[in-house]
Amino acid sequence: MKTKYHTILYLIVFSVLLCLSSTKAKAQKDNSKRPSPPAIANYENGVNKITIDYSRPSTKGRAIFGGLVEYGNVWRTGANESTTIEFNNDVIINGERLPAGKYGLFTIPDKDEWIVIFNKKFDGWGAFEYKSEEDVLRTPAKPSLNNKTDIFTIEINQIDSELSLINGVTIDLMWGETKVSLPVELTNSDNNNSENSSSDVRSFPWSSIPQPSDRLFLSKVLFQERKPSTLKDINEILLEALAEADYNNLSYFDKENDFVFVCPVEQFKEDGSPEDDPHRFNLTLKGLSEFSLKEIIRYLFNAKVGRYRILVFVISDDQLKFSSEKARYKQIMEYTKGSNKISSEVESKPFTDDHYVNVLVYEFRKSKESEEAKFVNPGEIKAKIHLNKADLFYR
Known part of the structure; x- marks a missing residue:
């Protein structure tokens, strides 16, 4: 009796499943006839x-x-x-x-x-x-x-x-x-990885740096209290100041025994102060683990009318060599992707009395929607005023 009952129950369940499967298949088939x-x-x-x-x-x-x-x-x-x-x-x-x-x-x-x-x-x-x-x-x-x-x-x-x-x-x-x-x-899964080994950090692409709109050395008085002894120390001091001023998503490059990092492209006002949100960093590659200036120029090509700047920090014990020519788009496009942190090999090196923190300011202006953004040299605003208005170091 039990066997007969189980057989009947099995047939009922099988019939229901078959019916549902048939209905689903029919529905899928019917979609193509919509x-x-x-x-x-x-x-x-x-x-x-x-x-x-x-x-x-x-x-x-x-x-x-x-x-x-x-x-x-x-x-x-x-x-x-x-x-x-x-x-x-x-x-x-x-x-x-x-x-x-x-x-x-x-x-x-x-x-x-x-x-x-x-x-x-x-x-x-x-x-x-x-x-x-x-x-x-x-x-x-x-x-x-x-x-x-x-x-x-x-x-x-x-x-x-x-x-x-x-x-x-x-x-x-x-x-x-x-x-x-x-x-x-x-992008790809490698680009989404937030960890970078020394071999992942790209070398700085220029032996002679394109002339900036303006530049300055950060006074070492600004760092005296913290007494940085390694490049890692000075990097952390700079990062804290930049984070307080809302600069994030930096792009790092090795430069022989020193390092360089590039801030996101930023829109600013005529007096040098940052544009109000959301326009200030509306061209920023937010959340990226890398940063590319070739992308910046592409975005600036389609950007709204306005003033834009790129701040480049070069921490080096060598005298910087600048190209005799002004920065050109082809030069800037030589930047490929950077890394999202200083390499472990470089960060362990000493920060000596011979080291300087160089700040290079590249200004761009777009006057018409239909035109490419143009590099401004000399800059319309001195580098120190750029930093002061951005609430960076010279407050």
Whole structure:
């Protein structure tokens, strides 16, 4: 009797599971027959992987942006379920680090500029459950005219390294006669590692340093109380002062037996004081374990009108050699990535009476949106005033 009962029960459970499996398979099959069928855009280079899961609505003779999709409203960037995007490594978008993970990909279309949104909510229907407080990153993108695309399409395309300074891809959204491209800079797991061995620290790229806008030596009186005896000691003193003035994410380079670090690019006012947040460091590569001046110049090319500066600290017991020419973009692009701390080999070396802390100030100005930022030499403001207004050392 028990055996018969168990057999019947088994058959019932098996039938239910089979029915559920069949229903799920049917639902998945039916999705492909939707008016806006599902699609996936993939990119993989062996280290980085990007996956976009979306649906593809058709124009059907309708006016799309500014019509079917109203300007100024949050759009699901497709149809049906929310469009999702997933990164296996951190990426950098318009100077901001976006952590690895899965996000809802929303947009706010407009005639002259779109806002692309990466949101924590990725499992909703459309944009009905969208909440701005769950945004992880909002970033602008420029729309352009495109050959007519009847079916909404998302592509991930490799950027030509010979034509751009960025190592990455573009996410291209195309529908109707509109195309929106968002550059995405790729990182990898090695770049996300916060620990650096001596071999990881890059050598300073210039034997002759490009002429700065202005420079000064920090008086050793500023350090007397702490009595630094090693390069590690002087580095810690400098770091504390910089952190109090909100300078973080420094980029380190070895310079023979000494070291150099570079502060993030900073927007400043006419009198030398920092621009108010969020504009002060709006081009900073926040949260990065490395820093690249070639990226700075690329960001400055697309920056808003204003004044920008880069502070470079050179701790050395040798007299600095400067190039006879003013700093040029090609020279600045010789900076590759730095490290996020001083190398262990250098930090153990003594800080002697022959050492000086050199501060080099590079000023840039952008006068028009359509123009490249220009290097200012001589600087419009003396280096000491830059430090004073930034609340650094000379207060």
